[in-house]
Amino acid sequence: MDKPKIYITRKLPKEIINNLEEYFIISMWQEEDVPVPRDVLLENVKDIDGLFCLLTEDINKELLDKAPNLKIISNMAVGYNNVDVEEAKKRNIIVTNTPGVLTETTADLTFTLLMTAARRIVEASSYLNEGNWKTWSPMQLTGQDIHGATLGIIGLGRIGEALVKRAKGFDMNIIYNNREPKPEKERELGIQYRDLNSLLKESDFVCILIPYSPNVYHLIGEKELSMMKSTAVLVNTARGGIVNESALYNALKNGVIWGAGLDVFEKEPVSLDHPLLTLKNVVTLPHIGSASINTRLKMAELASNNLIKVLSGEEPITPVS
Ligand code: GLV
Numbered sequence: 001m002d003k004p005k006i007y008i009t010r011k012l013p014k015e016i017i018n019n020l021e022e023y024f025i026i027s028m029w030q031e032e033d034v035p036v037p038r039d040v041l042l043e044n045v046k047d048i049d050g051l052f053c054l055l056t057e058d059i060n061k062e063l064l065d066k067a068p069n070l071k072i073i074s075n076m077a078v079g080y081n082n083v084d085v086e087e088a089k090k091r092n093i094i095v096t097n098t099p100g101v102l103t104e105t106t107a108d109l110t111f112t113l114l115m116t117a118a119r120r121i122v123e124a125s126s127y128l129n130e131g132n133w134k135t136w137s138p139m140q141l142t143g144q145d146i147h148g149a150t151l152g153i154i155g156l157g158r159i160g161e162a163l164v165k166r167a168k169g170f171d172m173n174i175i176y177n178n179r180e181p182k183p184e185k186e187r188e189l190g191i192q193y194r195d196l197n198s199l200l201k202e203s204d205f206v207c208i209l210i211p212y213s214p215n216v217y218h219l220i221g222e223k224e225l226s227m228m229k230s231t232a233v234l235v236n237t238a239r240g241g242i243v244n245e246s247a248l249y250n251a252l253k254n255g256v257i258w259g260a261g262l263d264v265f266e267k268e269p270v271s272l273d274h275p276l277l278t279l280k281n282v283v284t285l286p287h288i289g290s291a292s293i294n295t296r297l298k299m300a301e302l303a304s305n306n307l308i309k310v311l312s313g314e315e316p317i318t319p320v321s
Helices: 014-021 038-044 061-065 085-090 103-118 121-129 158-169 183-189 196-202 222-227 245-253 293-311
Strands: 005-008 025-028 050-053 072-075 094-096 150-154 173-177 205-208 233-236 259-262 282-284
Touching (some): 005 014, 038 061, 072 293, 103 121, 103 158, 103 205, 103 259, 103 293, 158 173, 158 183, 173 196, 196 222, 222 245
Parallel strands (some): 050 072, 072 094, 150 173, 233 259, 259 282
């Protein structure tokens, strides 16, 4: 029997390809840092059985209409808002993601961003490099304390829980908001549930860790930001669309909140003339939450194994629900 055909939308490390080659006839976009052009992608899905894609590809009805043989969409990310899951379901196409393997790494980055924004690390480093450091002075580059502060986590999923562990080490007081309260986790982790407004009012740091769906588009806007403390820091490592960026810009510029750490933007890559990039009290990163060597390899491996399982007639390891 002929091997199934797959298309891979970005150049992957050799060890991942070597494994996939045993099972599949592979076509792959050969660039590492440039996404596959839409017309090339649409042309390449015509006769494939499986698709290995990234969060940079919009896997929508238009694409699915062009891929009549497709049986699995394997997204190398935990978030899958780039895939029209309903359309896939109508066609009996399985959609998989890569949860679990990136939890700890993404929690590490979320806490890093929180600390970096709180202690003005990027600004302080530029201050030195730009030759502004003339002396030590009492209130120079002073930031916010992390230890003993209240951390509000929006979204107590795997990454939210992993963030709790880090925050505990800094003696933080931890509150959370989630679609469903989780009383068992509250007992286990020593944290407390709050409705969203109370969380925003009480927190010194607010970390957004919910999956994106149209229901949470601009969940954090002008009204929500105005409820936060003027000393508070907002950290978003989930998806850019959850925060209204122009409201955030105004809040940061006018001292409504004190700072922000952003790993994600509504439009990625964020444009270099985006107003948020002009503010000193924002730390910006290019969507690197899960970007450790080990974790990215594990994500690629899990995404590959989902393809292998499904196209051998077995159950996927991590289907999206
Ligand atoms: C990254 O943002 C992911 O969803 O894995």
